[in-house]
Amino acid sequence: MFGSPLDLYSSSQQAQAALQAGDALSAQAPGDEWLLLAMEAGDQAQQAQALLHLARCDRALHRPRDARPRSELAARLFRQLGDAAGEAGALSVLAHTASLAGHHEEAIEAALLGLRLAQSRGDGVALVVALQDLGACYVWARSLEPAHDVLRQAADAANACKPRQTPLGACLWLATGELLRLAGEREQRGQLPALGALEAHLINARHLLGEVLDGAVGGVTGELAGEAQCWWTLMQTLAQIWKGASGLAQPEFQQALALLPGGDRHWLAALAAWVQAELAWSRRLWPQARRAASQLVMQADAVQHEPLAQLGELIASQIEEQQGQPQRALQRMRALREREARVRIASLDSRAEAVQWQLDARRSERDRAQLADQAQRLEKLSMEDPLTALANRRSFEAQAEAMLRAGGVVSVALIDVDHFKQVNDLHSHLVGDQVLTQIARLMRQHVREQDMAARLAGDEFVLLLRGATEEIAAQACRRLSAAVKDHDWAAISEGLAVSISIGAAQRQDGDTLQTWLARSDAAMYAAKRARHAGEALEDGEGDTPD
Structure with a gap:
């Protein structure tokens, strides 16, 4: 451990x-x-x-x-x-x-x-x-x-x-709810209802936002204050558009874009696309409106925000209808219904899982303990390579970073299977998987309890050797390399031979994980070149007459 x-x-x-x-x-x-x-x-x-x-x-x-x-x-x-x-x-x-x-x-x-x-x-x-x-x-x-x-x-x-x-968050959500209500009623009635409630929420939110930005009240960090300012500005812009003041809306919209946190990877980017669609709609700039509505769907999907993605499909359908494109409008409505159906199915599956868990949770204390153990095992699988059952890259990097911070003597050894592509090409991918699994077994047999063996990707493995100098690590690598070479690979596939190249590197003061692994990688490729040179020399000697 x-x-x-x-x-x-x-x-x-x-x-x-x-x-x-x-x-x-x-x-x-x-x-x-x-x-x-x-x-x-x-x-x-x-x-x-x-x-x-x-x-x-x-x-x-x-x-x-x-x-x-x-x-x-x-x-x-x-x-x-x-x-x-x-x-x-x-x-x-x-x-x-x-x-x-x-x-x-x-x-x-x-x-x-x-x-x-x-x-x-x-x-x-x-x-x-x-x-x-x-x-x-x-x-x-x-x-x-x-x-x-x-x-x-x-x-x-x-x-x-x-x-x-500050009640600012609650007030912003009240305004957001009113935006959605107005958009829904417009879809049902064909026109926007009165904006009085929305304007009241925005006026209240502007006052509360001023308090927050002035530092007069707690409850909001600087980052969240900036997000709240962007959120409010986007909603204020949308209110201006719906009031018919698109000339005032344009500069406010630009201000909101400048405040947008996290670039495209934020739900407010989807809200901004909605505002852009409404602005183009109000000016009857149909190509821009259509693009902005599609952008709303894409931005919402990018941040996995299903309600806004569905809203985007609805607005896109309305825009197509407004410009006299009933077939396109129908296509967008079909896309919306398909999304809604997928969500319903996924939600039912999720609820079924939740009900099953509730039933399981009513069992005896022993059964509940078993359930907790199962949950722990499932989470542990995320740290394990499924093919070899070794630790995976995520697990290795976490342990290696911990070793770097702790200091002390520790070495890392990168391992690469020689000519592994030829194994797959000549003997099949199934044999290749068996080779990787057997190498993993040999690695486990040749490390101590306090060491870690992991698979990084493909035919790349690594050892993390606690308390081992580079010399000791190199000795362990030579033993492992010999064990791999001497294994009866022909039992897996006739004519199969497998070797590995290993490069060890001891932790040095000032190392990052990248610099540490880079030295190990360089040592591994030096070993690989030396092996290939030796093989070439042996082949040449074999061809020379006595």
């Missing part, structure tokens, strides 16, 4: 610090290491925390499909551990990601449960978050009356906090 309580603590602190600093990308690698060490230690509490951390990273990086299973598993583990605060945090992510997938019933269930947990804890800030989560789920589900009630409660709860929290 590599990990220690200190390693576990260090990984968790590094991961959380990066995420709190707004760098979700950098928070992933230490998060993976945190989860791996927690699994090795059999610490379910730390596993749940690490899973929730990784789910939050995925959420911040707009990867809800990755965040969803992690948050769901984290919620289950927290529930088994009796950790209400942890479960509420996981349910918040689950509600968000299920909502973006269009699984609205599941999202609302998770948000309602998170709200009950927040209410039972008596935590004012947690209550605001839970109410806002539920309100957002109702908004994307187009259940706008419940959304209005819940978001009003969220605003009241924020104002009641000590110190006061």
